[in-house]
Amino acid sequence: MSDPWSEHVRKVYASNLGRPARELVTPALVLDLHAAKRNLGRMVEQMGGRTAKLRPHVKGQKCVELAKMQVQAGAIGVCTATVWEAAVMSRAGIEDVLIANQVVGRQKIRTLAQAAERCRLTTAVDHPRHCDLLEEAMTATGGRLEVLIEIDVGMGRGGVRSVADAVTVARHIAKLKHVRFRGLQAYEGHCMMEPDREARIGKARQAADLTGEVIGQLAKAGFKCEVVSGGGTGTYEFTGADPRYTELQAGSYLLMDMFHGKLVSGFEQALTVMTTVVVRQGKTVVLDCGSKSICTDEAGTPMKPFPFYKARDFHEEHALFDVDDRCDLSIGDTVELIPGYSPSTINMYDVYHVVENGVVVDIWPVIPRGPGHGGWMAGATS
Numbered sequence: 001m002s003d004p005w006s007e008h009v010r011k012v013y014a015s016n017l018g019r020p021a022r023e024l025v026t027p028a029l030v031l032d033l034h035a036a037k038r039n040l041g042r043m044v045e046q047m048g049g050r051t052a053k054l055r056p057h058v059k060g061q062k063c064v065e066l067a068k069m070q071v072q073a074g075a076i077g078v079c080t081a082t083v084w085e086a087a088v089m090s091r092a093g094i095e096d097v098l099i100a101n102q103v104v105g106r107q108k109i110r111t112l113a114q115a116a117e118r119c120r121l122t123t124a125v126d127h128p129r130h131c132d133l134l135e136e137a138m139t140a141t142g143g144r145l146e147v148l149i150e151i152d153v154g155m156g157r158g159g160v161r162s163v164a165d166a167v168t169v170a171r172h173i174a175k176l177k178h179v180r181f182r183g184l185q186a187y188e189g190h191c192m193m194e195p196d197r198e199a200r201i202g203k204a205r206q207a208a209d210l211t212g213e214v215i216g217q218l219a220k221a222g223f224k225c226e227v228v229s230g231g232g233t234g235t236y237e238f239t240g241a242d243p244r245y246t247e248l249q250a251g252s253y254l255l256m257d258m259f260h261g262k263l264v265s266g267f268e269q270a271l272t273v274m275t276t277v278v279v280r281q282g283k284t285v286v287l288d289c290g291s292k293s294i295c296t297d298e299a300g301t302p303m304k305p306f307p308f309y310k311a312r313d314f315h316e317e318h319a320l321f322d323v324d325d326r327c328d329l330s331i332g333d334t335v336e337l338i339p340g341y342s343p344s345t346i347n348m349y350d351v352y353h354v355v356e357n358g359v360v361v362d363i364w365p366v367i368p369r370g371p372g373h374g375g376w377m378a379g380a381t382s
């Protein structure tokens with residue numbers, strides 16, 4: 001089942017089908033499909049034979065077609081950050097969806113309960129209050145929901161702060177009728193901020209050891225963790241290979257960006273923003289792609305044909321590059337930029353222009369943020 005937003009934007013952008021990517025109205029989000037498929041093939045190969053199975057995080061990709069592509073390649077389901085993403089994924093036919101965060105708020109929990117009728121839905125909790133709110137909603141629908149207890153393994157965001165608290169939450173869940181304990185959410189997000197590989201390995205090991213400790217203590221209290229979910233692109237080689245984890249939540253590996261390119265090798269940059277040279281004054285080239293069109297968090301956004309040129313500055317609608325005699329770009333030429341961080345870049349667009357051999361072969365909608373943000377349409381959640 002397609003959501004109304006997807007149907008709408010497919011029509012709006014349909015005229016780009018068959019067009020050379022270089023002729024798109026810029027800035028435009030461009031997906032190199034062959035490169036993404038190679039990245040997927042590499043991840044599937046790397047994960048072969050491991051205990052942990054791939055459950056890609058789709059909060060960055062925000063795309064039903066990319067989610068399905070990964071499931072078809074063997075992913076056990078997807079992981080989302082928001083209930084809105086879970087609503088769209090479940091409507092699209094993804095059968096196993098994990099919301100890796102706590103869902104709070106009446107409308108959000110109602111949407112969650114509806115999504116639970118369409119797929120095997122699991123969500124994270126870290127407090128008895130979360131469980132009670134979910135139980136109330138599931139009692140109303142008569143459905144059942146599974147939960148992972150989130151444990152804080154070093155990131156300092158969600159998650160119980162002690163083993164004793166994990167046991168308390170598990171005991172609380174055991175008293176509920178509609179909510180069932182399934183295991184642990186143990187995402188070591190702080191490791192992704194560690195550029196030094198050896199230091200990252202050490203931190204990921206500490207996080208996994210802490211997770212192992214909680215698994216053991218819960219088992220002693222009578223609670224078996226069927227699922228232990230965590231890991232990201234920056235730790236897929238270690239957390240993804242740790243037998244204490246049953247799921248790997250890596251997502252950025254598929255499209256990549258400058259940030260993740262510094263953490264792992266072997267994956268290609270499959271996502272770019274097509275831009276146009278709007279000013280050429282001597283050694284300054286200005287592109288029509290500013291901070292409203294590309295995430296510039298990561299310094300040094302390179303131009304694809306000239307990777308040695310790094311952006312000097314981004315204004316809201318302009319990227320400024322200092323170039324030299326090697327650069328023959330002139331007004332009206334197009335070049336691609338590699339995003340500093342793809343999740344925040346994708347979020348700024350309606351659609352991916354899916355490109356093969358330089359030509360747009362498909363239009364894939366980007367899931368909108370949710371109510372209160374652009375693009376959300378009535379009917380998307382029910």
Ligand SMILES: Cc1ncc(COP(=O)(O)O)c(C=O)c1O
Pocket residue numbers: 057060100187189192230231232233234249250251252253
């Ligand atoms: C809960 C959770 N799991 C996994 C990830 C890893 O995602 P990625 O592979 O995109 O780094 C993230 C990223 O923010 C996350 O929040």
